[in-house]
Amino acid sequence: MTRPSAARTRRAAGAVSAACAALALLAVTPAVAVAPPLSDPRIVAHFDLAQGQQPENIALEPDGSADLTLSFARQVGRVDTDGHLTVLATLPAPADPATPLIGAAIVTGIARAHDGTLYFGYATGTEDLQGIWRLCPGGTPERIAALPVTGFPNGLALDQHEGRLYTADSALGVVYAVPADGGPATTWSDDALLKPTAAFGANGLKVHHGAVWVSNTDTGNVVRIPIGDNGTAGPAEVRVGGLAGIDDFAFTGRGDALIAALNSPNQAVYVAGDGSHHTVLTGTDGLSNPTSVAVRGGKVYIPSAAYFTRADPNLLLAHLQR
Numbered sequence: 596m597t598r599p600s601a602a603r604t605r606r607a608a609g610a611v612s613a614a615c616a617a618l619a620l621l622a623v624t625p626a627v628a629v630a631p632p633l634s635d636p637r638i639v640a641h642f643d644l645a646q647g648q649q650p651e652n653i654a655l656e657p658d659g660s661a662d663l664t665l666s667f668a669r670q671v672g673r674v675d676t677d678g679h680l681t682v683l684a685t686l687p688a689p690a691d692p693a694t695p696l697i698g699a700a701i702v703t704g705i706a707r708a709h710d711g712t713l714y715f716g717y718a719t720g721t722e723d724l725q726g727i728w729r730l731c732p733g734g735t736p737e738r739i740a741a742l743p744v745t746g747f748p749n750g751l752a753l754d755q756h757e758g759r760l761y762t763a764d765s766a767l768g769v770v771y772a773v774p775a776d777g778g779p780a781t782t783w784s785d786d787a788l789l790k791p792t793a794a795f796g797a798n799g800l801k802v803h804h805g806a807v808w809v810s811n812t813d814t815g816n817v818v819r820i821p822i823g824d825n826g827t828a829g830p831a832e833v834r835v836g837g838l839a840g841i842d843d844f845a846f847t848g849r850g851d852a853l854i855a856a857l858n859s860p861n862q863a864v865y866v867a868g869d870g871s872h873h874t875v876l877t878g879t880d881g882l883s884n885p886t887s888v889a890v891r892g893g894k895v896y897i898p899s900a901a902y903f904t905r906a907d908p909n910l911l912l913a914h915l916q917r
Contacts (some may be wrong), residue, residue: 596666596703596749596765596798596886596900597652597841627882628879632865632916633854633895636797636880639678640910645646648672649908650898652715652751652843653889654707661889661896661910664702664715671702674910680818684736686717686728693720695747695766696794700724704751704762704800704843708775714739716748716762719795727751727773739777742769750800750809750843757826761800761807762842763789766794770807770820770828783807784828788818799843799887803851808844809835810855815839817855817866835870843887845895847915854895856885861896861904863888876913883907893917 629636642648647667654662661674662683662805669686674904692700695718703716711732719725726741727748727888740760742748747766753775754761761783768790788811789797795812802808806821807828815838834851844855846864850870856876863885876882876897883899883906888899890896895915901908 633875633913642908649900652705666701689719689721692856706753740773752802762796763800765795788829788831810841845888
């Protein structure tokens, strides 16, 4: 996520009703701006901007359904393969939110375990609610780790094999490690490459090829931090640069190629394994401040939160040419 407008935070702070979680499934003609390796972009779900249903992050179910954090609605929802939205949980509203960078309470990164358990970040700026939360299938959301109220938990990834969650803190510019079963969070990396220079530092986060990869919105870099044999963080290095406004990202396969969501520029960018990159989607294709990316086989899912456009938060689906 990147910095929203002050007007938006005032409107979004009151968005609480799950009953208003309606979605219109509209047909969108593929636009000509799309570039390889993507093709055939179409919007499969539209969300209610007035209710704060602005999709911030995404995880995929085995059947291709998309689990989304609906940021200012304080909701976790699922969009099925027919484009229908089901609200899975609405998080409690803080009595007096004091979230760094934005002021309002917001649900951020999301990750899914093999058994269907969902983990997600919740930024409120309050001692009782800020941290990493868990939603077991058929259960109710519970906080499993508190995080500093001076921070802003954002991107989230699960290392299932190690039973560990990693989360990026955009305000403090660190990566925390949290036991997947719950417990105290520890600072895993405090590298200078994660720090903000203006507002949002470490933002999107993925575990890939024995390393934690983190985007830094302010610097426009993607940073790779190797995971040592004892689980500690190795020295960070910039692997990709020049991605102004980057939010979250996803790898396209076994190599290091990835697709990144550039929020304020309103673009999605393909980054080859050597770090070269080009724009593959724009607002012409339906993007409206994209926030994150998920890849499954030949499909690419990109949620847009409309943080700056203030129009049509949506979920876009495109074909990935292999």
